[in-house]
Amino acid sequence: MTSVRRFAHIKPRSLFARNILLLVALVAVSQVCAIAVLLHFIQTPRIERAAATFASYIVTLDTLLRATPTAAASTAVAHLDVRAALPEGAASSAPESRLRFYQTYQRRTFIESLRRHLPAEMLVRWQGADTSGDGQQRLWIRAHLSSEPRWIALPVPEAAHDDGLTTALLLSLGLGALAIATAYVIQRHLNRPLAHLADAARLVSAGGEPGVLPTDGPTEIAQVSNAFNRMTAALKEADATRALMLAGISHDIRTPMTKLRLAMAMSSVPSTDASFAQSAEGYLDTIDTILQQFMDYAGSGAKETPVVGDLNALIANLAADFAGLGHEFTLDLGRIEPFAFRPIGMMRMLMNVMQNAVLYGVTGLEVRTWTDERTKRACIVIADRGKGLGGQDPEALKQPFKRGGGEGQPKGTGLGLAIVERIARLHGGTLELRAREGGGAQACIELPLNAPDASGRLIPEPRATA
Structure with missing residues (x-):
């Protein structure tokens, strides 16, 4: 529950950011699933078949060398790199690299499969290009020469090399990034009418006139813009009606007020009761001030x-x-x-x-x-x-x-x-x-x-x- 609340706190608030985050997540998940399917159902069986074939060649070679007479052993040694002891730098597994993850996976899968298909006494060691002396990678196999155990160097099969799949993976990631960028542009295009709608709503709340919003966007947003345009038109009409009504009321009230002032001025009231005339004049001024405040508020x-x-x-x-x-x-x-x-x-x-x-x-x-x-x-x-x-x-x-x-x-x-x-x-x-x-x-x-x-x-x- 705590983790859910923490996620709700850090998730983006805007619809634009949420949609972009969702699209990035979908593209990332699709890429990971595609890579997992490729490795599990295509690459791994191909590497294992290559390792089994290579193991059968090694077993055949070991059988021939084991049966080679001692006198002819020197001829075999001249054509093969055969040593009594392992050279320095030979390891039980290939070096691993996080940057070249697929190459690491490919070599590890090949060596493990090769060991499963070889007899238990035929050990396998890997020598990298940096320790071989000639810049070549080698597999050292413990075979027999005239029934004597020896280490024989064999070239690394193509199945254990990076066969270009890394480039394909990088291309796939590039296409995923392109899909995200395209989704970003599309989402910005979709959000632009919403931004205009928000600006117009703020302007209406401030008492301004936003004008007519365009309705040439997507159907759903066009419907919202149409509804907003109808609302602002209705508000404008109501405002005009209110102003007209207040102006009419002001006119209708001020007309008899003016006549009342004139009648008081022409009557004998000011001369006979000055305090009453002053009080009445003050009430008329108050009414006029109140009317003006209503007009100011309406306008x-x-x-x-x-x-x-x-x-x-x-x-x-x-x-x-x-x-x-x-x-x-x-x-x-x-x-x-x-x-x-x-x-x-x-x-x-x-x-x-x-x-x-x-x-x-x-x-x-x-x-x-x-x-x-x-x-x-x-x-x-x-x-x-x-x-x-x-x-x-x-x-x-x-x-x-x-x-x-x-x-x-x-x-x-x-x-x-x-x-x-x-x-x-x-x-x-x-x-x-x-x-x-x-x-x-x-x-x-x-x-x-x-x-x-x-x-x-x-x-x-x-x-x-x-």
């Missing part, structure tokens, strides 16, 4: 064309505007290269966060910026010295209609941070709320310094690897 800003701009300059302008209203922000603006962003959406995002700092923090207002060279991202921190997060979940505060509670807190719709996060995600960035060291809260925004693509969409964040 994702995806259709706004990104342009290259100076983020620090935008922050400085907003800080100057707030300073004119009596809210001073301390600025610590680091170096950020101009990059592409949606200016209206970016201004709305920064203004919402700075407005939150003014409303909830009041004091210790500060904006810091810098560039994270490791991740190539622009970092923005807007902080205050207010009551902080008050133990609330930072992620919950970013949800629509979620507001920071507590006595004396300003009222609103709870859409401000939801709008900020939506715009940040639309730019491929993130929003994180943290408690500030020393008291208060801070909003940390990170934005990638990448350029928009040809269609005006910001490039999504890079995919994670297996």
